[in-house]
Each structure stands twice: as structure tokens, then as C-alpha cells.
Amino acid sequence: MTLLLLSNSTSDAGYLVHAQPAIRDLVAGLPPASAAAFVPFAGVTRDWDAYTALVAAALADTGLDLVPLHRADDPVATIAAAAVIVVGGGNTFRLLHELRRRGLLDPIARRVRAGGRYLGWSAGANLACPTISTTNDMPIVDPEGFSGLGLVGFQINPHYTDAHPPGHRGETRAQRLAEFCTLNPAMPVVGLPEGTGLAVRGATLTLIGPQPARLFVGTAPPRLLAPGPLEMIA
């Protein structure tokens, strides 16, 4: 499988600008105007047409032909024909809820396992994991099952940060992930700070970006993962 799983979309440079080199690597070798199925369903306060236009502009240099699934007459056929599946961020629960009720989870997983490339950021990175249980998002709708696409064998926590507002008595991110790891001691979790991402190419896993990620497994102290090739985590 060929995946690019990004922590985030935005930076001071603009939408997806920081990820352009990694996105070019992801789509390298595809014919011009290859079809990319865009999944806008994580958008809640962002209108899906406006979201599609934003992403189409951000991906203009790739030459991909972006087809948003909410406008597709036959979304399953659109997915099956797509060279790339693009899953935008937003609310992970909304994303999973919409894909499940539309019956699109299996078609996407099948397409990626058959060679379709996968680009996801934030909620789109959570979706590629075994479950969405390491999302940071608010559970605004019940997705009726937390299972994700299971394209990788580990969990991702996007927007990973050690920062904590002064005086705040809620849990830190590391505490939240420690809770997950307490209930799921055998499942690795990669905390991806802003600006970082994971590139999957078959059996090769590479951390992309300007700073280390964190690896949480069970009750062991988190390990720093330096940018570059990683041992397959699971």
C-alpha cells in the first residue's frame, strides 16, 4: 500500500503547502489528470463544496482530477476508478458516520489495498488506523462503531502536542494517550506533531517533517521517533 498520513493541513504558509513535497512523492508516476476521489465528510462547519474547492486549489500542481464523493452519482464506482483517495480533516466522528451510513468504508479500503494511493490529514489520518479511538475530536455524532479502515496496524494521534494551557485542569495529551494504552496495551500509538506525517510504501514507513514524533506503547514511557525511516511499528 501507498499512503501519506499527515498530522494537519494548515500552516502559516497556506493550506497543505508544507506537505507539497510529500504529496508529489505520493502521486509520482501517475498519468496526467488521474482521478482522485475526495472525501469531504469530516467537514461540519465547512461546506463540502467549499471544502472541495479549497483542496482542489491546494492540489492543483499535482494535476489530479479531484472528484468529491458528495457530488458523485455513483460513489462506489468513483472510488473504484480513482488513482488516489483523498480524505480531508475536520471531525473524525462525522467522517466515519457519513462513510459508514453511505456504505463507503469497504470500497475505500479495498481500493487502497488494490493499489489506490491514500492521502489523509488529521481526521483522514485517524480513519486509516484500526480505530478512531486516538482522535482529538469531539464526539458530536455516534459513528455506530469506532473501527476505521485498518490500513495500518497502529494508531495515530494527529496534532500531537505536549503543550497545556496554564491553569487548565483537564488531561494533557500524553495522559489521554496513556488512558488509551492502558486499555489497549498491545496497540502502538504514534503522536504526530504539527507539520509531520507518515509515508507508507509497502513495508517501508518514513516519518516526514521537521520534528520527532512520539511512540506510545502500553505503560512504557513515550519514545521519540526521529524523522526518516522507521521500523515497521506493527
Place this chain on the structure above:
Amino acid sequence: MTLLLLSNSTSDAGYLVHAQPAIRDLVAGLPPASAAAFVPFAGVTRDWDAYTALVAAALADTGLDLVPLHRADDPVATIAAAAVIVVGGGNTFRLLHELRRRGLLDPIARRVRAGGRYLGWSAGANLACPTISTTNDMPIVDPEGFSGLGLVGFQINPHYTDAHPPGHRGETRAQRLAEFCTLNPAMPVVGLPEGTGLAVRGATLTLIGPQPARLFVGTAPPRLLAPGPLEMIA
């Protein structure tokens, strides 16, 4: 119904110290050594026995006899006999998951509707609402349904804050609540900052604490709620 729903348990003063006057009001008039059923199930990294000891010490001045449900031979009978139901914070998904699989949601709701008093903080405040969809917690386990106890007709967001770590590209709390309100435009949400709580006495609702809360309804701008009596929100 008689409820005290607190944003948080800890402060520089110690565990539940900031809430002592409101807790004394909640239990006023109860006979000495009245039974309080303690629900420790939101604890994940915190052992339930240790959690019980912590809360028993914090509530020692009330004279309540704290009975933890994980040690009760007959939890349903313990709930039915309790003068107070005490629901501690931690992870809201774990709390709801454990209560549902043990069949304790309806017994608790029935007891409170029949006159049992309810004290909950953080996850315990989320649980009293129609759903847990405005928790801040990580969805570390699927509770197989997001419905809560429905003791109040509005949602609570505990640990409410406008703070946002610099450089962080994830959603602000207000953005997360705007997403909830977009999908649930008729459901009010009260954002309870640290140190605040809501006291329910029959048809009377009072905001307790040193600072205003926020009321989110639909796409309207959030309203400040000053401490003191509130119009019933729903």
C-alpha cells in the same frame, strides 16, 4: 431533582476543596452517615480503590458513607438505597461503557428522579446530560451508544476554555462546540470553565463559581452566563 454538576475536581487548594460549600448545600438535611454510591468507572490510569479513597477523604466532612459500586455485592440495590449518587471524573467513554455493560444507567437515573441527590464532576457532569457528545475526552473505548442519563435537558462542556496553545492547528474548544451545535441546532450547551458548576434544585438552575459560563445554541454567538440564578435552559 437535586444535582450538582461540576466542571472539575482539582485546584491548587486540593481535591474538591473549591466545591465544598456547594457540596454542603447539596447534602444539607440528610441524616448522618447517609449512604452515597460512588461510581469510580471513569478512572482509567487511576485504580478504582485508590480513587474511592481519594474521594472518601475529600468528602469526609459531609459525613456521607461512601460505597464504591465496583465493590458492591449488589450494585443495583446499593444505588436504590443511596441518598446520593457520586460520579467521579476521568474518561467519559470508559464511564459510560462500564455503566452500560453493568446495567447501571437506568437504576441511577431512576434513583435520581425519585429523589436521590446527584454529584458529578467532569465526566460525571457529562453523564448527566442527554448524550456524552460534548465531552473533551478521548474515545478510548466504544460505549455502544452515546446517550447519557438525561437528567438535564442541555449539554455540558466541562473544563471549558478559550485558551489555545500557540502554533497549535487543531480546533479551539469554541470551534468544537460550534460543530456540535451545527449538527444539533436545538440543543443548548453550557461551557463550564474550571472552578464553576451548576446546581439544579427542581426547576431552579444556578451557576456557581468565580467566573461566567458560556451558552452555545445553534449558530448564534456564544452568550456569557453570569454566576447566580439562570433561566432554565431547556
